[in-house]
Amino acid sequence: MPTDPDHRPTTDARTSEEEPRVRFEDVHKKFGRTTVLEDLNFVVGRGERVTLIGPSGSGKTTILRLLMTLETLTGGYIWVDGDPLTHDRRDGKRVELRPKQVAQVRKRIGMVFQQFNLFPNMTVLQNIVEAPVHVLGQSREQAAENALSLLEKVGLRERADAHPTELSGGQQQRVAIARALAMDPEILLLDEVTSALDPELVGDVLNVLKDVAASTDITMLIVTHEMQFARDVSNRVMMFDGGRVLEEAPPEQLFSNPQHERTQKFLEAVV
Amino acid sequence: MTEFFSDLGTALPRLLGEGLRDTLLSFLGGAVLMVIVAVVLGVAMHQGPRWLRVVARVVVEFFRGTSLVVQLFFLFYVLPNLTGLGSLGGTWTAILALGLNYGAYGAEVVRGSLNAVPAGQWETATALSMPWATKMRRIIWPQAWALMLPGFNNLMVMLVKGTAVVGLVLLNDLTFESEQVRREVGTWPAFLAALLIYFVIAWVVSLALRALEARAQRRLGLGDFEVRKARQDADQVMAGGVPDDQDGR
Numbered sequence: 001m002p003t004d005p006d007h008r009p010t011t012d013a014r015t016s017e018e019e020p021r022v023r024f025e026d027v028h029k030k031f032g033r034t035t036v037l038e039d040l041n042f043v044v045g046r047g048e049r050v051t052l053i054g055p056s057g058s059g060k061t062t063i064l065r066l067l068m069t070l071e072t073l074t075g076g077y078i079w080v081d082g083d084p085l086t087h088d089r090r091d092g093k094r095v096e097l098r099p100k101q102v103a104q105v106r107k108r109i110g111m112v113f114q115q116f117n118l119f120p121n122m123t124v125l126q127n128i129v130e131a132p133v134h135v136l137g138q139s140r141e142q143a144a145e146n147a148l149s150l151l152e153k154v155g156l157r158e159r160a161d162a163h164p165t166e167l168s169g170g171q172q173q174r175v176a177i178a179r180a181l182a183m184d185p186e187i188l189l190l191d192e193v194t195s196a197l198d199p200e201l202v203g204d205v206l207n208v209l210k211d212v213a214a215s216t217d218i219t220m221l222i223v224t225h226e227m228q229f230a231r232d233v234s235n236r237v238m239m240f241d242g243g244r245v246l247e248e249a250p251p252e253q254l255f256s257n258p259q260h261e262r263t264q265k266f267l268e269a270v271v
Numbered sequence: 272m273t274e275f276f277s278d279l280g281t282a283l284p285r286l287l288g289e290g291l292r293d294t295l296l297s298f299l300g301g302a303v304l305m306v307i308v309a310v311v312l313g314v315a316m317h318q319g320p321r322w323l324r325v326v327a328r329v330v331v332e333f334f335r336g337t338s339l340v341v342q343l344f345f346l347f348y349v350l351p352n353l354t355g356l357g358s359l360g361g362t363w364t365a366i367l368a369l370g371l372n373y374g375a376y377g378a379e380v381v382r383g384s385l386n387a388v389p390a391g392q393w394e395t396a397t398a399l400s401m402p403w404a405t406k407m408r409r410i411i412w413p414q415a416w417a418l419m420l421p422g423f424n425n426l427m428v429m430l431v432k433g434t435a436v437v438g439l440v441l442l443n444d445l446t447f448e449s450e451q452v453r454r455e456v457g458t459w460p461a462f463l464a465a466l467l468i469y470f471v472i473a474w475v476v477s478l479a480l481r482a483l484e485a486r487a488q489r490r491l492g493l494g495d496f497e498v499r500k501a502r503q504d505a506d507q508v509m510a511g512g513v514p515d516d517q518d519g520r
Contacts, residue, residue, distance in 0.1 A: 068394075068397070068398050069397065070394050070397060070398070103400055103402070106400050107400045109398075110398065110399075111395075111398040113391060113394070113395065113398075115391050117389075117391040117392060117394070117395040119392065119395075119410055120414065120491045120492055121410075121413040121414055121490055121491050130399070130401075130409060130410075131399035131400065131401060134401060134402075134405045134409065135399060135400050135401055135402070135405070163492055164492070165492035179399070180398075180399075183399060183400070
C-alpha cells in the first residue's frame with residue numbers, strides 16, 4: 001500500500017498480524033425488499049482514514065449507520081478489533097448479541113451527523129459532558145475540564161455556556177465533533193458533516209477535522225462530497241456503487257487516474 | 272335584581288365549602304393518577320417490546336372506549352363484589368376512574384410527543400452509547416415534555432369539568448351541591464355560581480400549564496413549528512384520533 005508522506009504511517013491490516021480496526025464480512029443490508037449492501041467485504045486498519053464516495057443510494061451512509069448500530073444487519077458480520085459488534089459466529093451459526101454486549105464494543109465508536117443533532121435542552125458544555133459522565137463514569141469536573149480543552153481545540157471555548165440555538169450551523173457542527181471526541185473513540189464516523197452547512201461555514205469545520213486527523217491516531221470513516229477534503233485527510237478512497245466496492249486506491253491515485261468508467265463519470269459530476 | 276345578587280351571595284359560599292372540596296379532591300387526585308397512567312402507558316406504547324405495546328394499546332382503547340359513568344359504577348358497585356374486598360369509597364373510586372379514563376387519553380399525548388422528538392436525537396444518544404434509561408431521562412424526556420404540555424393542558428381542563436359526574440358515587444361535589452342550593456335560591460343563582468367556580472378552576476389550571484409550557488419551550492429554544500405541531504396533535508387526540516407519526520420512530 002503506497003504511503004502518503006503527509007500522513008503518519010498506517011498499518012495495513014491485510015498484512016498485519018493484529019486484527020484490523022474494522023472488518024466487514026459478507027455484510028448484507030436490506031430495507032424491506034430493497035437490497036442496499038450485498039456480500040460486502042472490506043477492512044479498515046488501525047489509524048487509517050478511509051473516505052467512502054459514490055452516488056447517492058450506493059450504501060455509503062448505510063455502512064456508517066451499521067457500524068454505529070443505528071441499523072440492523074440483515075446478514076454477515078462486523079468485527080471491531082476482532083470483537084463482534086452485533087452478531088457473532090458460534091459453532092458456525094450466526095448469533096445476535098445482547099444489547100449490553102453490543103454497548104461494550106460500540107463505546108469505541110463515535111459519530112458526527114449531517115444535522116449536528118446537538119441536544120437542545122442543554123448548553124454547549126453540557127452537550128459534551130453528558131455522555132462522559134453518564135456512560136464513562138467520569139466526574140463532572142474531570143469531564144468539564146476535558147470538554148473545555150476540546151472546545152479550545154475546535155475554537156469555541158468562549159461559547160461553552162451558549163445554547164445550541166445561539167450558534168451558527170458550523171459552530172454547532174464543531175461542538176458535535178467535540179462531543180464525539182469527548183468519548184475518546186478509537187473510530188470516528190463522519191457522515192456528510194458539511195452537507196447541511198452554508199458554503200462559507202464549511203472551511204472551519206473541515207479545518208477542525210484536519211487538525212483532529214493530524215493530531216490523533218483515530219481511525220476515520222468518512223462519507224463526504226468534499227473531494228479536496230478527502231484528498232487532504234484520507235489515505236484510501238473507496239468508490240461504491242450499487243452496494244459494492246467498485247474500486248479503491250489512495251486519493252491522489254483514484255482521483256487522478258480512476259480505473260472504472262463509473263468512477264470517472266462520478267468524479268466529473270462532483271468535482 | 273338585588274335579590275338575585277343576594278341569592279348568588281348565598282349560593283357561592285355554600286358551594287365553596289364541601290362542594291369545592293370534593294371537586295378539587297377528585298380533580299387533583301385524578302390529575303396525579305392521570306399523569307402517571309399516561310406516562311406509563313405512553314412510554315410502553317412507544318418504547319416497549321411488541322407484546323407490551325399491544326397490552327398498553329388494549330388498555331388505552333378500553334378506557335377511552337367505555338363510558339366514564341359506567342366505569343365509575345363498575346368500580347363502585349361491581350369491583351368490591353368481584354374482589355371480595357370492601358368498597359374503595361367514593362373519593363378513591365372517583366380518583367381511580369378519572370385517572371384511568373383521562374390517563375388513557377394522556378397516553379396518546381405522551382406517545383405522540385415521544386414520536387415527535389426528532390430521530391437524530393435518539394440516534395445521537397445511541398451513538399454516544401447512552402443506556403436506555405439515561406437516553407430517556409436526560410435527552411428524550413425533556414424534549415418530549417415540552418411537546419406534551421399543550422395536550423396535558425387540554426386534558427386537565429377537561430378533567431376539571433369531568434369531575435361533575437362524581438356525585439354519582441355519592442361525593443358532594445360542586446354539581447351536587449349546586450343542585451341542593453337550587454332548592455333554596457332558585458336555578459339561576461345556583462348554577463351560575465357553579466359555572467363561575469368551574470370556570471375559575473379551569474382557568475387557573477390552564478394558566479399554570481401555560482406557564483410550565485412556556486418554561487419548557489424556552490429551555491429548548493423550540494421553534495414555532497414544533498409548538499404548533501404539538502397543539503395540533505393535542506387537538507387531534509381530544510377529537511379521539513391518533514397523532515400522525517412524524518419520523519416513523
